[in-house]
Amino acid sequence: MKSNFLTYFFLLGAFLIFQVQALHAQKKPLKSMSKDELMDKVKGGWAGQTIGVTFGGPTEFRYRGTFIQDYENLAWYDGYIKSTMTHNPSLFDDIYMDLTFVEVMDRLGVDAPVDSFANAFANASYGLWHANQAARYNILTGIKAPESGHWKNNPHADDIDYQIEADFAGLMNPGMPNSASTISDKIGHIMNYGDGWYGGVYVGAMYTLAYVNKDIHFIVNEALKTIPAQSDFYKCIADVIKWHKQYPNNWKQTWFEIQQKWAEEVGCPEGVHAPYNIDAKINAAYIVLGLLYGNGDFTKTLEISTRAGQDSDCNPSSAAGILGTMVGYSQIPAYWKMGLAEAEDINFKYTETSLNRVYQISFKHALEMIQKNGGKVSANAVEIPVQKPVAVRYEKSFEGVYPIKKVGVNRQLKDKYDFEFEGTGFVLVGVARKPSKEATDVDIPLEVYVDGKKIASTIMPTNYLKRKDEVFWIYDLPKGKHKASIVKKETPEGYYVDLTYNLIYSDEPNVGIENHVH
Structure with a gap:
């Protein structure tokens, strides 16, 4: 009897200990931070982005498949930021795109439905490209998010677009990478899928961790835990981390390793069979290249992420934004803040928001997200519920799809275009034209036939903001020989589709x- 009682008591005690341990494991560690420090980091993130994109702007996509040599001087001077915002405001697309989503949240709250974000950017007055433009077209023609970003509806699904727009999601979630991932799931799938989406998830996670860590190497590694290990994006960034350890003093050697293994493009029609590469993972690799080899030094980080080439304004923008969040606005070197103050009240083009205004909005959103996730906000301080990164779901664009040939077309589609091909699909690239700039915009109607069967009706808007950059694409036909026809339906005189390749x-x-038998 006594033995049974002791056994029961022991088991009960073990159970209670287990329950206490389980509750402790579920409780998120809280990190205290003054509101002043939090604001300093919010400002550092937005200021870093602005500095980085200004610095890298002149070299954007001028260096494709090569890095910028050391003898190439990269300009920086007092007044550069204000001059660029005044005379080249469209350079800041990776910031005013962020601000579109920030402004929606400011109006409708952080839990605004996905359609509010999708419609805001689809109907904005700025020009878009790549995954963003394809998503805009989709939304305006009735294909809603997340289908608007899916690779079968968007041939740019793996492009960099959400990666350069995800800064806001990280900045409003200090120390909370999983909370940022939830926002990125909703907004990032408007325009991207698979590796293209992972770029934004990863960049957002690095921002969140930069609030609560001072080791850039830890931030780069820890943020990668938000990405599924079986994805190419994860493997690419893991390779950069590995090569940095292997060649710790030679960023160019790591650049060559990245180029050799990860530079092949499959999706983006502009980058297939070309040195142009706007793919998210290779440009994220250049962000990480700058962060790791920069090792917390602002100048080195900016130089390396810019000199890596390709999207050499967006990459240093992300790198400097993450580093600016880590060190805070007050610790960004004075050299890089030259002329920043005089630009902080200038609204970014297409927005009603300046840097000074977005500092305040993001700070407000950060406080709200801290409370929403179980943290505390008092008069002068916050307690941040620091989250351990959890991988988002696995998804892959262009699975089992390989580009095998690029065929020049270079003709005007006035009535009908027929072509034959052997494979499983095609992407026909072209754009709608009108007789003159002054001519009224129209939507040119087309019908698509494959092997004698009509498979789609589509439109090609001549309006630049609403344009469709690819006439038609399909990836999942039965493997074999096919005949396709693109038929232009009744259209006013002088309007046509310019087919390129x-x-x-x-x-x-x-x-x-190719093997040739003679």
């Missing part, structure tokens, strides 16, 4: 060399 896809890659 055709990408042919199959379910396996080319071996690289």
Whole structure:
């Protein structure tokens, strides 16, 4: 009897200990921070972005498949930021795109429905490109998010677009990468999918961790835990981390390793069979290249992430934004803040928001998200519920899809265009034209036939903001020989579609060399 009582008592005690341990494990550690420090980091993130994009602007996509040599001087001077915002305001697309989503939240709250964000950017007055433009077209023609970003509806799904727009999601979630991922799931799938979406998730996670850590190497590594390990995006960034350890004093060697393994483009029609690469993962690799080899030094970080080439304004913008969040506005070197103050009250083009205003809005959103996730906000301080990163779900764009041929077309589609191909699909690239700049914009109607069957009706708007940059695409036809026809329906005189080239896809890659029998 006594033995049974002791056994029961022991088991009860063990159970209670287990329950206490489980509750302790579920409780998020709280990190205290003064409101002044929090604001300093919010400002550092937005200021860093602005500095980075200004610094890298002149070299954007001028260096494709090569890095910028050391003898190439990169300008920086007092007044540069204000001059750029005044005379080249469209350079800041990766910031005013962020601000579109920030302004929606400011009006409708942080839990605003996805359609509010999608409609705001689809109907904005600024020009878009790549995944953003394809998503805009989709939304305006009735394909809603998240289908608007899916790779079968958006051939740019793996492009950099959400990666350069995700800063806001990280900045409003200090220490809370999973909370940022939730926002990125909703907004990032408007325009991207798979690796293209992961770029934004990863960048957002680095911002969140930069609030609560002072080690940039830890931030880069820890943020990667938000990405599924089986994805190419994860493998690419993991490789950069590995190569940095292997070549700790030679960023160019790591750049060559990145180029050798990860520079091949599959999706973006502009980058297939070309040195142009706007793919999210390789440009994220250049962000990480700058952060790791910069090792917390603002100048080195900016130089390396810019000199890596390709999207060399957006990459240093993200890198400097993350680093600015880590060190805070007050600790950004004075050299890099030259002329910043005189630009902080200038509204970014297409917005009603300046840096000074977004500092306040993001700070307000950060306080709200801290409370929403179980943290505390008092008169002068916050207690941040620091989250351990959890991987988002796995998804992959262009799975089993390989570009095998690029065929020049270079003709005007006035009535009908027929072509034959062998494979599993194609992307026909072209744009709608009108007789003159003054002519009324119209939507040119088309019908698409494959193997004698009508498979789609579509429109090609001549309006630049609403344009469609690819006439039609399909990736999942039965493998074999096919005949396709693009038929232009009744349209006013002088309107046509300018066809440029055709990408042919199959379910396996080319071996690289064609065998010719003589």
